[in-house]
Amino acid sequence: MQTQKKIKDLRQILRTARSQGKSIALVPTMGNLHEGHLQLIRQARDRYDFIVCSIFVNPLQFGENEDLATYPRTLEADRESLRSEDCDCLFLPSVKEIYGDGLELQTMINVPGLTENFCGTSRPGHFEGVATIVTKLFNIVQPDAAFFGLKDYQQFLVIRKLTHDLALDIAIHGIETHREESGLAMSSRNNYLSEQHKEQAANLYRCLRSCAEQIQQGNTQFQQLENAAKKELKQASLEPDYFQICNADTLQPPSTDTRQLAILGAVFVGKSRLIDNIRFQR
Numbered sequence: 001m002q003t004q005k006k007i008k009d010l011r012q013i014l015r016t017a018r019s020q021g022k023s024i025a026l027v028p029t030m031g032n033l034h035e036g037h038l039q040l041i042r043q044a045r046d047r048y049d050f051i052v053c054s055i056f057v058n059p060l061q062f063g064e065n066e067d068l069a070t071y072p073r074t075l076e077a078d079r080e081s082l083r084s085e086d087c088d089c090l091f092l093p094s095v096k097e098i099y100g101d102g103l104e105l106q107t108m109i110n111v112p113g114l115t116e117n118f119c120g121t122s123r124p125g126h127f128e129g130v131a132t133i134v135t136k137l138f139n140i141v142q143p144d145a146a147f148f149g150l151k152d153y154q155q156f157l158v159i160r161k162l163t164h165d166l167a168l169d170i171a172i173h174g175i176e177t178h179r180e181e182s183g184l185a186m187s188s189r190n191n192y193l194s195e196q197h198k199e200q201a202a203n204l205y206r207c208l209r210s211c212a213e214q215i216q217q218g219n220t221q222f223q224q225l226e227n228a229a230k231k232e233l234k235q236a237s238l239e240p241d242y243f244q245i246c247n248a249d250t251l252q253p254p255s256t257d258t259r260q261l262a263i264l265g266a267v268f269v270g271k272s273r274l275i276d277n278i279r280f281q282r
């Protein structure tokens with residue numbers, strides 16, 4: 001596996017791969033790779049010829065009081081994992097390489113309609129930061145496809161929309177969330193949790209599943225279901241940020257005959273904020 005730190009060197013390698021007729025897939029990450037990320041690499045490996053994984057802790061998507069400084073950085077272990085998954089190229093740019101003119105002067109990508117609620121409310125500016133770095137990575141790599149985890153479902157929809165709206169010719173693949181045995185969704189931020197907090201955190205997915213089951217059994221009292229779930233989360237010592245049933249495509253409130261539903265949840269546990277979701281048809 002080669003590592004490239006400069007855009008121009010990466011482009012050179014990609015030109016060669018393309019001239020050999022290879023299809024290219026990109027797996028954008030912020031590193032601290034866990035089994036969920038490795039699933040993305042495997043799925044990309046199965047379908048495309050040349051796999052680029054980027055590791056870049058993107059300062060533009062962190063708020064002022066968030067964990068940019070302490071975000072887990074485990075480069076040597078990440079490199080080892082990528083090698084064992086047969087990734088072709090690690091793109092490891094510096095902040096200067098990506099935002100050479102400074103963060104304040106960076107042209108931003110705004111994706112209206114999907115970014116106002118949920119994590120968009122709790123983390124102002126977050127999705128502009130994500131949309132901007134992803135668009136930039138898409139333009140640098142110009143991949144045939146890109147792979148994202150569905151744990152960040154709102155992020156996945158934002159990226160799918162920007163790809164469509166900007167007429168980018170890139171297939172966007174969403175890969176199912178990888179979970180611990182307890183049901184807890186794998187996340188780099190789980191590293192912040194004690195064993196006790198991990199046990200508590202598993203209740204988020206339990207509440208999502210139980211709410212989805214009740215809807216599938218015919219309950220359409222969405223608000224009551226949301227309130228009951230929030231009460232249960234509190235009883236499990238989780239502080240709900242949001243827990244909301246919505247239309248899985250638009251993230252708007254569902255009507256009683258919306259078929260494709262998603263329930264999005266975010267909770268605080270200890271010092272961490274965790275998100276998860278469940279999607280289903282009714």
Ligand code: PAF
Nearest residue numbers: 028029030058130133152
């Ligand atoms: O999901 C992530 O790890 C990040 O938001 C992404 C997509 C790599 C952009 O920095």
